[in-house]
Amino acid sequence: MDVVRKVFDFALVEPAEYVPSAAVSGTALHQAVLGGHNKVVEIMLEKQHAALLDMTDPNGNNALHYAAQKNNSHVVELLLGKKTQLASSRNKDQQYPLHIAAQYGSTAVIKALLQHCSDVSEMEDGNGRNAFHASVISGKANALRCLLRRVRPAELLNHADKNGDTPLHLAAKMSHVHSALMLLRDRRVDPCIRDHDGETARSLVEKKLHTGVTDAHEMYLEKQLKRQESARCRKQQLPPVTFSGDSRTSSHKYFERSVETYILVATLIATVTFAATFTMPGGYNQETGIAIHGHDTAFKIFVISNTVAMCSAIVVVYRFIWAWKDPLKFKIDQLVCGHRLTMIAGLGMLVSLMASVYITVSHKSRWPAYVVIAIGMSTPPVVVLMLGRDVIFVPL
Secondary structure, eight states: OOHHHHHHHHHHHOOOOOOOOOSSSSSHHHHHHHTTHHHHHHHHTTTTOOOHHHHTTTTTOOHHHHHHHHTTTTHHHHHHOGGGGGGGGOOOOOOHHHHHHHHHHHHHHHHHHHOGGGGGOOOOTTTTTTTTHHHHHTTOOHHHHHHHHHHHHHHHHTTTTTTOHHHHHHHHTTTOHHHHHHTTSTTTTTTTTTOSOOOOOOHHHHHHHHHHHOOOHHHHHHHHHHHHHHHHHSOOOOOOOOOOGGGHHHHHHHHHHHHHHHHHHHHHHHHHHHHHHOTTTTOOOOTOOOOOOOTTTHHHHHHHHHHHHHHHHHHHHHHHHHTTTTTTHHHHHHHHHHHHHHHHHHHHHHHHHHHHHHHHHOTTHHHHHHHHHHHHHHHHHHHHHGGGGGGSSSSO
16 A cells, blocks of 8 residues: 555656556546455545546546446545535436446445435436436346435436336336336335326236236236226226236246145145144043143143144145136236235244143253244244245245
């Protein structure tokens, strides 16, 4: 670092014009940012080389564009501390640093840019697209989630580009189902908006379904879009809802695999819980044949939870046996219901496990049972924490 300082001390005495090399993209500052050399960047900015801040590479990117690409929030802080106007500079593709951050999924930089320059969320590129559009186009769901949490005005979430496409339209067109569902979960997003061709996000997905080149993810998205439209767009003129069962046969293999998986899981749960019924915790009285711990509260909890798990699993098996005969449109409903029943069966097994361990562990040393109960009780919150509201939906 001392060598770097001496080089820049000499540059201050003998100033020269910083000209990007043809073999290297950008200036020394650009390369330092691109390489993640934060200390070098600090030295350059410390020596007040203001000319470097305004210089761009052949594509019009300044140092802040590079920092946004590399998700280097520390360098962003340094650069904005020297010149906040860098956040308002566009490259030759008419993209601002926030667009680059959204495109590359640089969430740390998104936070830093919005904290220092909140108005950057309103800036549009050459196609009239803001950062929400950029994150959807690139498929960076983490960037979209970050923007949704930090940008409040609803008009930015529903902003239409030069083609009349909102971020939700683009997500539907590009089959970015995760991004589309994330947008739908935000009440500020309006699913009733029509593009220049009069299409909503739902009608765009339906058009793709009619071509036959689609998958179950888009089918699930279409169902959610229909639900949103029916709840929020009743007084608006929308494209007609269409349905074509033949166009969806390309996704039949997905349903085959899903049904087979749920039947397998449900069968295993039913088998295990059925076996547990005849191997009661603590055993039976050899003379009467009655369970030894039959009067204990923990035993009663075990019996009830074990029964709930087994019966839920049996219902899932029968439900999916008949699901084969239903039209494809209704198979999604069967999957959703079967998925939730499977979750209930799993919870029942978890409760029966805790109860049976509590029953069989010696009264003189209960701590293993308490540990098992603590682990069992923490399992559902951990799953919900990891999956959020998606835990109640089919994992499409």
